[in-house]
Amino acid sequence: MKLYITGGGTGGHVTPGLAIARYFEKKQPQTTVRFAGSARGIENKLVPREGYPLDTIEIIGMSRSMSPKGILHNLKAAKLAVSAVSKAKKLLKQAKPDCVIGCGGYASFAVVRAAQQLGIPTVLLEVNALPGKVTQMLAKDADRVLVCFEQAKELLGGGDKIILTGAPVRGEILAADRAKAREKFGLTDDDQLVVSFWGSMGAKYMNEHMAGELALECKNGVSYHHVHATGAAAREWLPRMAKEQGADFDAHPNIEVTEYIYDMADRMAAADLIVCRAGAATLGELCMLGRPALLVPSPYVAENHQEKNARALEKEGGCRVLLEKDANPQVLYDEIQNLLSDRDRLHRMGRDATKLAAHDASEKIYQEILWAIENHGKK
Missing domain, CATH: 3.40.50.2000 (Glycogen Phosphorylase B;)
Structure with a gap:
């Protein structure tokens, strides 16, 4: 099993991915995992410390300001997003993962979008009660969207592919x-x-x-x-x-x-x-x-x-x-x-x-990722 996990900017978008990686290694010891994130985020400390390789992609979040400075920032962000998706495709072609797992934060957008365009199974994990913009943009083409609050499921419109699992917790x-x-x-x-x-x-x-x-x-x-x-x-x-x-x-x-x-x-x-x-x-x-x-x-x-x-x-x-x-x-x-x-x-x-408390969250997430891999592309 090859997993490519992406997310970052804050610990809340990194530690769930690490928990998923550890659980897969426990269930399937032959599993190999790579991470991807921003060059500036805390993932640069947390991921290597846990012994996983980290690919970095230059990308920045969008500004909500409509000031001239905010508009210039967003033009730069849009340009970087295009180049980031292109770089992510190259990384994914090299890694050949069975599944890409997006754990949120702007750092995950390019990798998940690239995987979706390449036909690689994708699973999103939304840990917040209010789904982030990245989750909202990527959910439509994801194989599974895993949420931790009932409120998030409702805000994403429900549907069979939105599953309430709870958040994975460190061992x-x-x-x-x-x-x-x-x-x-x-x-x-x-x-x-x-x-x-x-x-x-x-x-x-x-x-x-x-x-x-x-x-x-x-x-x-x-x-x-x-x-x-x-x-x-x-x-x-x-x-x-x-x-x-x-x-x-x-x-x-x-x-x-x-x-x-x-x-x-x-x-x-x-x-x-x-x-x-x-x-x-x-x-x-x-x-x-x-x-x-x-x-x-x-x-x-x-x-x-x-x-x-x-x-x-x-x-x-x-x-x-x-x-x-x-x-x-x-x-x-x-x-x-x-x-x-x-x-x-x-x-x-x-x-x-x-x-x-989601006592069986890690097992639920594990099973949903396996489902996404097995059923990707099926009607």
Whole structure:
């Protein structure tokens, strides 16, 4: 089996593809996988780190602005899209995949479109509640469109080829054990752990407010444990900013600031509360682990899809949603205190989050990809 997986720009369009690759290798050890993405996206870090080859294609997303600058940007984007499809065809002719899997993001457009024009089976995975523009443009000619929310299925018009599978989850998340994870970090039944992060690259605005929130925790001498991942961009200035606002991390070892949480599966499993963005891949992991969350959706993503993701989980009772415009240091601090003070509520939130967990998502996706390969071109 030869798979060609494409998607990128953000981790939410890369980690599902990695999960699919690992699951296929588990089911069919002879499977070979190549990835394709943008030269600028986070896939350039995540994919090679997992040991897969990555082909890069120069392509940029479209601007929604109708200003002269936006129009010039879109002219460049259209020109690059044409050349990117041409390059993608050459890459696909060399790779000869049995199927091309598009996981979203503008980086995936050229490869999936090229595969469709070459007659190669294509499967789209849409992880967000609101389908992205790339999915909308490519869905008509795809063999299968796999979605993670019922809302997405409805917005794409339904039909037999649009299948609700749920999002694939990394193997380490599936294997995580809460009791063992808490023992690993030396946490007793009475201890509480908050884990917070804004993504692998961080988010400047939210990290600025988190610096103030951490300072409040230090000044108020909170008893719970808090681990915050700054991301690469804020690794130096966030601790400094927090100290300028009164944080003394040496005097409060229960409050930890780190660039990246490498044992994220165990940290999340051990956590009593997770504070983070609302990307679909992250939500899938929260639901699988049954962890309560305070979600601050990014307002900078296409069509505000993170808030729609978060609201879907909030509707089930699995999270509390705080909009970024309201998320100043004091509000963040107060929200965390209020949630931690009600252990019964946290337990209910974690239980309710599991309602959206797709325990068999990887197997469903696997079977649908096999179906697409076997039935491609058949009426």
